[in-house]
Amino acid sequence: xxVLTQSPDFQSVTPKEKVTITCRASQSIGSxxxxxxxxxxxxxxxxxxFASQSFSGVPSRFSGSGSGTDFTLTINSLEAEDxxxxxxxxxxxxxxxxxxxxxxxx
Amino acid sequence: xxxxxxSGPGLVKPSETLSLTCTVSGGSxxxxxWSWIRQPPGKGLxxxxxxxxxxxxxxxxxLKSRVTxxxxxxxxxxxxxLSSVTAADTAVYYCAKGGGNxxxxxxxxxxxxxxx
Numbered sequence: 694x695x696v697l698t699q700s701p702d703f704q705s706v707t708p709k710e711k712v713t714i715t716c717r718a719s720q721s722i723g724s725x726x727x728x729x730x731x732x733x734x735x736x737x738x739x740x741x742x743f744a745s746q747s748f749s750g751v752p753s754r755f756s757g758s759g760s761g762t763d764f765t766l767t768i769n770s771l772e773a774e775d776x777x778x779x780x781x782x783x784x785x786x787x788x789x790x791x792x793x794x795x796x797x798x799x
Numbered sequence: 800x801x802x803x804x805x806s807g808p809g810l811v812k813p814s815e816t817l818s819l820t821c822t823v824s825g826g827s828x829x830x831x832x833w834s835w836i837r838q839p840p841g842k843g844l845x846x847x848x849x850x851x852x853x854x855x856x857x858x859x860x861x862l863k864s865r866v867t868x869x870x871x872x873x874x875x876x877x878x879x880x881l882s883s884v885t886a887a888d889t890a891v892y893y894c895a896k897g898g899g900n901x902x903x904x905x906x907x908x909x910x911x912x913x914x915x
Contacts (some may be wrong), residue, residue: 694860727901736893736905737844748903749800780844784899787857788834788846 695719697781699791706729707799712768714794715782721761725785728757728766731793740779743768773798801826803894803906811888811913817881821894821906828852828875832898835868835879837890838908845890849898850877857898884913 696719706712714716716726724744739748741757744764754769768775777797781791807819821833834849848858850868858866860879870877881888891910895902 729902736908737902738905739901739903742901742903748901782844782902783895784901787859788849788898790844790846793843 695722695783695789697783697791698730699779699781699794701794702792703795705797705799706709706771709770710775712771712775712796714766714779714796715762716721716759716791718762718764718783718785720763722783722785724760725783726757726759726764727782727784729780729782730775731780732776737780753762768796771798772798801896801904803896803904805892805894805906805909806910807909807912809912811884811911812915813885814883815881816845817884817888817892817911817913819879819892819894819911821877821879823875823877823896828870828872831835832900833870833877834895834898834902836893836895836902836905837888838893839887839890843879847879847881849890851898863905878899886913 698717726744728741731737745757756767758765778792802824804822811817829852832849835847848868850856865882867880891908893908894906896904
């Protein structure tokens with residue numbers, strides 16, 4: 694099983710600030726890494742697929758980078774509506790998720 | 800973009816079998832992978848398993864002995880059965896489009912509580 698470890702677990706950020714969340718895989722997964730946003734009482738929504746491809750309809754302030762074992766989700770100029778849990782997911786082998794990162798607005 | 804809707808009992812007794820169905824609308828179930836994913840209250844996401852429209856399946860090794868996923872292409876539905884449930888199986892269960900690729904579309908989720 695490929696283990697995904699996200700950091701940090703929690704981040705408190707002021708609006709317009711830049712947010713960076715990392716996801717490290719226990720072995721190389723190429724670019725088979727995807728990012729989701731989950732707001733309270735909602736299902737997760739795909740933000741970024743295959744490490745850096747923006748999913749349809751996702752605001753341009755969300756971007757992804759990385760390959761191999763280290764990946765990053767960046768939110769440029771955070772907005773209040775971006776308060777949520779963020780999860781990474783790998784599809785290189787049987788699917789696994791990171792433990793999640795909670796982003797709170799100060 | 801397709802719409803997915805989970806349905807099934809919200810309460811299951813310990814040791815019994817949890818059964819859920821996902822109905823896909825706005826597109827055909829054919830030619831894609833379809834997954835079940837769960838989320839215990841206040842916790843993270845756990846992939847349960849996926850099925851290809853042809854019937855090929857793959858399961859999370861930690862649940863494999865208790866899980867069966869099936870598909871009914873005539874009804875545009877796929878289903879989950881999880882046997883011998885315990886309180887640890889209490890979770891929101893999601894169906895999603897995807898398997899060995901990103902989960903592009905998700906259902907709204909359904910809470911299943913295991914309790915006597």
